[in-house]
Amino acid sequence: SQKIEQNSEALNIQEGKTATLTCNYTNYSPAYLQWYRQDPGRGPVFLLLIRENEKEKRKERLKVTFDTTLKQSLFHITASQPADSATYLCALSGYALNFGKGTSLLVTP
Amino acid sequence: DAGVTQSPTHLIKTRGQQVTLRCSPKSGHDTVSWYQQALGQGPQFIFQYYEEEERQRGNFPDRFSGHQFPNYSSELNVNALLLGDSALYLCASSPEGTDSMNTEAFFGQGTRLTVV
Numbered sequence: 753s754q755k756i757e758q759n760s761e762a763l764n765i766q767e768g769k770t771a772t773l774t775c776n777y778t779n780y781s782p783a784y785l786q787w788y789r790q791d792p793g794r795g796p797v798f799l800l801l802i803r804e805n806e807k808e809k810r811k812e813r814l815k816v817t818f819d820t821t822l823k824q825s826l827f828h829i830t831a832s833q834p835a836d837s838a839t840y841l842c843a844l845s846g847y848a849l850n851f852g853k854g855t856s857l858l859v860t861p
Numbered sequence: 862d863a864g865v866t867q868s869p870t871h872l873i874k875t876r877g878q879q880v881t882l883r884c885s886p887k888s889g890h891d892t893v894s895w896y897q898q899a900l901g902q903g904p905q906f907i908f909q910y911y912e913e914e915e916r917q918r919g920n921f922p923d924r925f926s927g928h929q930f931p932n933y934s935s936e937l938n939v940n941a942l943l944l945g946d947s948a949l950y951l952c953a954s955s956p957e958g959t960d961s962m963n964t965e966a967f968f969g970q971g972t973r974l975t976v977v
Contacts, residue, residue, distance in 0.1 A: 783963070784963050786965065793949075793971075794971070795968030796904065796951070801965060843903075849894075850906070851896075852903050853901070
């Protein structure tokens with residue numbers, strides 16, 4: 753069955769550092785992969801979409817890579833800020849979004 | 862633009878009862894999807910509505926049903942509530958005629974359902 757795995761442990765980093773979150777998947781060949789941010793008690797908010805023929809996508813301090821051979825996506829936040837603290841969800845695109853459990857990121861001053 | 866709005870924001874129901882949750886999609890969007898998010902988990906796809914028809918369905922029992930109205934708003938109904946149905950229910954909308962593959966989904970703030 754299809755499986756999506758994100759960092760199981762919460763990620764704690766210091767302000768100004770780069771946060772790197774991992775999304776691995778099995779038994780799946782998505783054409784698209786999306787990343788969302790979710791704050792406690794709120795709905796997910798779209799951040800980035802990357803296509804299978806794109807290796808890397810950037811938006812401001814965010815960067816996503818997509819390696820279809822490794823079946824892995826990496827999500828980077830550079831120059832992290834306390835306001836970046838949230839849960840980040842990886843979603844594979846089919847007729848609906850197939851989400852991982854998410855990784856909790858805490859950025860401390 | 863109000864974005865995706867859901868009501869109510871919180872709800873407490875008793876086992877065996879029935880519940881109806883409501884969603885108004887973002888202006889210009891005609892496709893509505895519903896997700897269930899248990900605590901500590903990612904959202905799980907329930908079903909998707911387009912042109913007032915259920916277009917796709919996830920692995921949820923028939924106790925979960927829905928409806929889409931001509932104005933594209935949607936309802937999620939859950940019958941015979943179980944304790945395990947306690948979760949955040951999210952509605953997401955996307956633009957005309959697109960599927961979820963290559964476009965961002967806009968989510969509402971969710972309805973927190975507690976079954977006691």
